[in-house]
Amino acid sequence: MNIYYSFILTLVGAAAIIICSTERKRRLYSERKNRYLQDVINQLDEQAKMIIKTDMALNRVQEELDKKITGLYTLHELGKKINSTLNIDDLFALIKPALVSKLGYSNALIVLKDKASGKIGVKTAIGYSDNEIKKIETRLNKEGFASPLLRKGKFLLVNSDMKKIEHEDIFSDIFKTELFLTAPIVARDLAVGFILMGNPSSYAKLTEGDVEILSILTSQIGTAIENTNLYTELFDSHQDLESRVKERTQELARLNEELQKLNKVKSDFVSAVSHELRTPLTSIKGYASILMTGKLGEVTPAQKERLQKIDKHSNSLTRLVNNLLDIARIESGRMQMDIRENSVKDMLDSVIDIITPQAKEKNIALKINVKVKPDRIKADPAQMERVFVNLLGNAVKFTPEKGRIIISCHENKGLVEFSVEDTGMGIPREDVEKVFEEFFRSDNALDQKVKGTGLGLSLVKKIIEAHKGRIWVESELGKGTKFTFTIPK
């Protein structure tokens, strides 16, 4: 029995041992498995940390890029406005709080140094009270701290994690900003001021990217200051020039008035003298003709010849006086042109009648070349006759024997253009411009020989001008002269 029991006990014991050991093994296995799973989880968790870190780094890059793009875009928008600003105060007014915020700051200052006094002045301030602005101005001026901020090409970047720079605490105190950035404004190669952008305390640290953006802004502002200065200078000099031109114009007007007065005095004088001359001339002429009739006694041939000369010379003197009077009358506006429609043909015919005898005398051919379609013009017929008689008379006078005179007429751009062309001696180049002047006589021998008053062409010009026309002359010495004039249709 005992053996039997012992056997059973042994068996149970063995079974228990086996079970225990299996159970232990199972537990060990499970523990190992748990540990393994825990390891896997921890490994995965480590990987998760890596993923987050990578993701964060990527986000930072992306953010920096976005910030730059926003900054550049904002500056681009601002630049367009700056470029169209020509007044320095308008320029600073463009720096608004929203712009500063878009660039990522809450505080901004634009500080300029006055050229004359050397005083530092705040032109724009964002995020500061009036009191604070005054304090900043006083401190910058008094303590002379502005000089490091006004160095050309020098940027100041104050970040919480950066090495301490000289005066940093003082600057932070002056500007009430923990993080800030300054950049000098350079105009015409000189630092004229500086810009500060900053935050009292910020999550976003300032980076090199911020320096770049601010330096673009300062160069924009620097250029704009340069431009506004140039514009102001230009504007001032323009104003100066304008006032000088005005002065000169007034002076000229005054001189012109004086000249006109003088001219009137002259005309009046000529007119008066001519009138005074006419009366005695008429008497001279009258008495000469009475003498010639022989009613007052026998006239010898020699006396008759002298009397004829008196008559001839007093005639030419009368003509001269009449011409002078007419010129004076036209000039003073006292002579009214009797403008009406005339037949060109009739007008020229009557002129030809007058001039033909003189031309025949010198065997000069007269040719008329008329192409006016409506063949009528609006003019004062008597004055026109004077014009032609004068021009043709001159042509005959200065054209040698067997020469030729051509009278032409045609329409040109709403004007009727007449010309008298001869094959005469011509006018020296230096005299061409002077032929219409009163009492002008050319210095050449023939002109001296040929008689004339020097008033004919002057009168012609006055008459043409009174018809709102224009007259000019083309001439070649030894070949001929061509007078052309126009009158409106």
Place this chain on the structure above:
Amino acid sequence: MATILGTGISTKLDSFAAGKEAAQIAHYRIGKRNANIVIAFISTIFDQELAIKGIRSVIRDVPLIGCSSAGSIANSGISRGSISVSLIRSEAISFSLGIAKDVSKNSRSAGHEAAKQALSKSNRSKTTKSLMIFSDSLSGNSADILRGAQEMMGTSFPIIGGGAADELCFRKTYQYINNNIYTNSVAGLLFSGDINIGIGRAHGWQPVGKPHRITRSSANILKEIDRRPAIEIYEEYLGKSFEELKELGLGKLGVSYPFGIRLKEKNEYLVRSPLKAEDNGSLVLNAELPEGEDINLMIGDKNMALEATRKACMEAMGNIQNRNIRFIACFSNIGRYQLLRESSVKETEIIKEIFGENIPILGFYSYGEYASDFQNQAISIAVFSE
């Protein structure tokens, strides 16, 4: 006449001019007719008061609500550093406003108060349909604000909205009612009348690494994780010291790497992001994370974020009875912008793809999203149909 919404956005740098321009565009979009309500979202780069004056120079005497933003969302796309003005003209809807201050003191009663005010001013002859709230994200507990409002309106009442933002500075946000600018407040806009509202929301963030247990927390302060100061989880995963984290801005990092709590019954995560760290290593959030819960750090992916937009839209679409959609409200978290960046515009493209190319949109980039619950890092979509 049918309800119309017009949104105008301006990025002008002058605060007054930008407000004016945005209002002018919005006014033009509703055919220069009289609006019944102005909804404004103004980036904190602008002087808030001047911007509202600019809006008021165009649209006078119309009730106004809104908050500061980190960017505008509209049919024309998204735009950071901008002012968005939406005008609604409707005969079917009547609007009423409420405001409650001191969110930091008692968020729940503030939520309750804002809803109560809006409700008391509403047109009693019309059925209340939806409450839109804009709250300070940097003070108090936004989840509690929502609970307070739900106490007043009912737990199944559709509440949507966004947490006011600043430009990722996490310093100060603003809420507006008419011409008043508040902070530490919650503003509410109650829609009553003959409209339908469908709400959807999603976030698209994924857990990364192993789960950790919240061992100590109190309201919106997360004190310990795995029996260690809460900040250590960020030190460990981001490989940065406490000082470095502070300097980089925990709020800004938090929107990119938020916490997620697994919602057991739904197999999805509720996302919460820290706003700042306290010196003892505790983290301050704008909603609570309860003790004993397991949390994960979360990471975003562009495709999944955009997939969340689609999901939120589809959910909202499924929640409306008719398809006569008049406009969309969209509140998207700034963390999603930080993730999507230039692809953010795809968010509006997806909305347009689903609801129509010309669907008017009002919305902004927020620090928290209400869509019947409160989330961080999410997108809330509300569809208004007639």
